[in-house]
Amino acid sequence: MPANSQPSPALWTKDFTLATIANFFVSFVFYLLIPTMALYAVNAFGASDTAAGLASSSFVIGAVVGRIFTGKYLDFVGRRRLVIISLGIYVALGLAYVLADGLPLFVALRTVHGFGFGTSATVIAASVMSMIPPARRAEGTGYFGISGTIATAIGPLLALTIADRFSYDALFITASVVALLALLVALTITFPEREVSQAERESKWSLSLGTLVDAHTVPVASIMLLAGFAYSGVLSFLANYAQQADLVSSASLFFLVYAIAVFISRLFIGRIQDRRGDNIVIYPIFASFVAGFVMLGVSSQAWHILLAAVLMGFGFGALMPALQSVITAKSPLPRVGLATATFFLMLDIGTGIGPIVLGLAIPHLGYQGMYFLLAGIIVVASALYAAVHGRFARTA
Structure with missing residues (x-):
């Protein structure tokens, strides 16, 4: 050594x-x-x-x-x-x-x-x-x-x-x-317990928005709101889409293939991010996420669904830890708990409202149109990332 x-x-x-x-x-x-x-x-x-x-x-x-x-x-x-x-x-x-x-x-x-x-x-x-x-x-x-x-x-x-x-x-x-x-x-x-400060004790019962949500985390966490909204279209409607397209057998394997792809991605993407910076991994993650939705939108054969699962695994599955690492690095120690809660809160909100909004859109767009729309939403999410963090992120 x-x-x-x-x-x-x-x-x-x-x-x-x-x-x-x-x-x-x-x-x-x-x-x-x-x-x-x-x-x-x-x-x-x-x-x-x-x-x-x-x-x-x-x-x-x-x-x-x-x-x-x-x-x-x-x-x-x-x-x-x-x-x-x-x-x-x-x-x-x-x-x-x-x-x-x-x-x-x-x-x-x-x-x-x-x-x-x-x-x-x-x-x-x-x-x-x-x-x-x-x-x-x-x-x-x-x-x-x-x-x-x-x-x-x-x-x-x-x-x-x-x-x-x-x-x-x-x-x-x-x-x-x-x-x-x-x-x-x-x-x-x-x-790892942490002793709260005197200032925190004085505002203990203050329930203003600023004490329940970490304002500094919201810009990056908003990306996860969009990502969760988009991925809810897979969680909630993939089975319906597959039944309509006569691809039920491949859809049943989607989440297994997705999980394998996520597992593989997390073996090396985090190391690259630690050593080379955030942008080197996060922009390709967005590209993979968009490609996964496009593949779902054009699916007509079983392998299309399974390729989409791989792309989603390297997209949404890799995006969560990558952005969580970003918000943790940006948060002082006393705010890590609130920042983490804010991050997952935004993800939950996106995942929760997605099926409701998309359910209203499907009669007008169809399933394929919905997935193309969601690809566009992830493009917007990548632009938001560039605006709130990407242009400031360190590089190797």
Whole structure:
């Protein structure tokens, strides 16, 4: 080793590894339930399409509320204490679904369950940002995100299998068992607690927008709002599009191929970003994202869908950790928790409103037209990135 070189700071510490495992279990519960709850609401309560959509999206509403308040009160409550409380809610609410005897109660339970998800996920993500050495921030963020990617790949498949072969009650019990695993792992993590300043204590009960959302993070986080909005067109309508185009078999493989592409991308993109700067990876990520939507728009064969999955994996799947690394690097330590909450809040908002807006647009545009429109939205997102960060970003 040359005399002036230094070994890379350790990344895979005990706490980073355990937090990554806990994040997998937290994400796994989300992906177990989100693909099936609209259908469950129809089957169990005779819900209309609109009410079924509410039964599904109410979880996201709860998650948004959880993220908003977690960003502000994370260090007042204490990270360890808050993650234990929120994961306790996460465990209990999965079981409570079994007792729901009407749609209003079910929607209420979904909302509280989402609150537990949003709170616990934000605490874990914010804490991990403090565990990663600054010199390996993008790399570590990418590795941490792989845990959610694996959940994306296997959660929906397992959910549909359990609901079909067993029952929805079995699915709810499975979700609570997985949430319990997240809680047990979290109990073994040493969370990086931070002492709040006197100024923070004085504004503890101030609930102005500036204390709930990190204004400095909003410009970059707005990119994730657009990206989440666009990707919701895949999450919510790919199955419908594939059925219409007689490509159902390939669509069923989409998320598996997508997850593999994301996994591969996170093995090297973070390292390049740490060493060469943000722009060298983020602009190609946007290009891949746009190409994925264009490929969906022209799909007429199975391989088109699968190529789109690869492009999306190197697009949306790689964009999240890349931009999260950007906002963490731009945030002073006392604001990292609020910045992380703001980042995911914007993502949740985009993902939540996307299906509603796009559902209104599809009758006029068709599925192919919608995907071309979403490609244009990602072009706008890339221009926004250039304006708010790209032109200021460091280069190697």
